[in-house]
Amino acid sequence: MSPATAPHPTVPTAALTTKKLSAVEADAAVVGMVSTSDGAAVAVDDLPSDSVHALEAAAAALDFTGSASTTLRLPGVEGLEVDQVVLVGLGSTDDEDAPSTDVLRRAAGAAVRAVSKASTVLVVLPSEGAEQVRAVTEGALLGGYRFTAYKSGLAKGATRDSAGKGSKDDDGRTKGVREVLVHAGGRRDKATKSALEQGVVTAEAVALARDLVNTPPLDLHPGTLADRAEEAVRSLPVKASVLDEKQLARKGYGGILAVGQGSSRPPRLVTLSYSPSRAKAHVALVGKGITFDTGGISLKPPASMPGMKADMAGAAAVLATVVAAARLQLPVAVTGYLALAENMPGGGAQRPSDVITMYGGRTVEVLNTDAEGRLVMADAIVTATELSPRPDALVDVATLTGAQVVALGSRVSGVMGNDDALRSEVVANADVAGEEMWPMPLPEHLRPTMDSTVADIANISSKRDAGMLTAGVFLKEFVPTGGEDHLPWAHVDIAGPGFNEGGAFDHVHKGGTGAAVATLVRLLENRSA
Structure with missing residues (x-):
């Protein structure tokens, strides 16, 4: 088969x-x-x-x-x-x-x-x-x-x-x-058969993401998720590589290491490369993979804990999308990054006021250890910008902020970025895929709210408002923006849509939803047309 x-x-x-x-x-x-x-x-x-x-x-x-x-x-x-x-x-x-x-x-x-x-x-x-x-x-x-x-x-x-x-x-x-x-x-023409196969592959990719999100954190930590990723692409024309904690330290991945250092189960960075010979475009995807998020030293309240097994939904979406692209044999190169860590309040955990050096050299003052997703994402985003040849577009997916749920609810993802055309492209493909996404801004006036007296930037804003947007502004710092080095980038916050805590509706069940997978598959299909 x-x-x-x-x-x-x-x-x-x-x-x-x-x-x-x-x-x-x-x-x-x-x-x-x-x-x-x-x-x-x-x-x-x-x-x-x-x-x-x-x-x-x-x-x-x-x-x-x-x-x-x-x-x-x-x-x-x-x-x-x-x-x-x-x-x-x-x-x-x-x-x-x-x-x-x-x-x-x-x-x-x-x-x-x-x-x-x-x-x-x-x-x-x-x-x-x-x-x-x-x-x-x-x-x-x-x-x-x-x-x-x-x-x-x-x-x-x-x-x-x-x-x-x-x-x-x-x-x-x-x-x-x-x-x-x-x-x-009664039709069995080529277009109809192809449509059925596309539907099957997309649905199975969404199911793969759902399965990973639904797996208890006891059994899904950075190491096992990396293993699952390698297993998922083993029969496909996809190259998988994994950096363990020693390799991450040697290469300077300060964000991923800092988030994972409180856990006995160390972090990983997984790279998935699908590179067909007739590729018409190259898209880089980055997924947040916090396999469980206690908040670290900035501990979450107990009621917020159970759903935190879903904090790796972005990484699950990226893995599933790469799998779908390879199964559909799309003529588009895709490089996916899964930034994996477990955020625990152990004796070795990072502390509020620590300063960490990110991959690429920027320094970050950690004022809240529960704003950890942006740290692992920034490391992976910088890695993606170093690809050669350089990608035509970079899209990241993350259950990044509770503020997304406050702003847009549990079914609508927020889409931000440094490129209006790419942001609109993501939203348009979401419409076709049947997912709800809404374009959001990244106002420049929010950047000074993350100024630090001891580092290049703080990981949270000094203001309580606009939390979804300030997280996006933080990530933007790590993407070449403007001028000849400009890299089109879109950030998709699926904090609410990534995990359905209510009752089932339509084709969505309680638990992991596979949010963003269908949108990303459509995006790649259109980029390869």
Whole structure:
């Protein structure tokens, strides 16, 4: 099985189906419904007429209006070889306006999440073009995501089966949706097949990032995350290299070392290089990888601790994106950096008022050890600027500030940078990928608030306001900006979107979300066009 089609264990597999819908055998079917003035109506033309009448009658009897991403589970109906049908709303539309790809992606995810006790699901949503097929595939697979590595199957009095595997199937996947059949109007042309594969690779990349974020910090520290990165690219045309603590010290990585020095599990810097011979562009990616963030000596309050296993979501996103680029064989060079450390309050931890020398020589006064992400990121960013040949663009992804959540909430990432065109490009690709991102400024007047009397810069501002922006301003200090040396750079703060602490919605589950992966994949695809 080729790397492009190798299944990921935490999402279902996907395939196109060209059979008549009445002949498709599945456990459940997902059917899209649109809101009309007369009630909810089936949104596709390929269903048997008996099925259409039965589904629309059931929707009317149960007051299902077809509002976007709402679902209604029904028993099987005449004309479909399934035990259950999940109706999913696509919102209001008219004959000229098909549902957007974002609506389709979200609806597919919500519907597959709503399926009960089914292994194979037939997804029947409007898929008239390649982009619609890709969106439906991404949404359906991510809706079927299940992270079960730590489930024994023995909860609530359950007993193990004869193989001793509790509620898990033979491959270790907890019972749930295992296969998605995407109905694309009977088409199997090259564009449709390619769209399905792109959707599969993107969804599996997002799932990889989710898996890493969901892994407990007991089992995911800088060393094991570096191992996971090497394992993830082993079968791909990607070169992986890892700097351990001794090599980091020898090369002068003061930021990464300072953050990790309070932990018994030392830091790492992972470099992933995908360099196809026909590359049309070169993009560098940097991801924050704090495998657990206690805040260090500037200790966080207890209520803030559990979610801090997600403080490596940026590094997970970068790893997953490099994997996706290689699997899709994109003609764009990608160099990814995972800046990995565990921020602990041990006896060797850095102290507020310490001055550290960063990679590249700048000095930083550490006034708050909980502003650690920018320290590891700055080291990796400087490393990226030294690449030869130099990248055409540099994008970093980080769960960097609680201020991002205050400013934009838990679902919208902030995008900053030294280049308006690149910042706009990131936001535009997020729109296509179905992720919410918003452009934010980096005001020059914030830089003096981080002046230090003993070092080149302090790691926090003397003001409490604009925390998301001052973190971005700090990082900007380490990127060549303006003049002939200008390197286009964008900074994506996913502090809220990287980890869903609320209930599941659309194709997003509770826990790790894989935020920014789909956006970065689209960015690379467009750079390689």
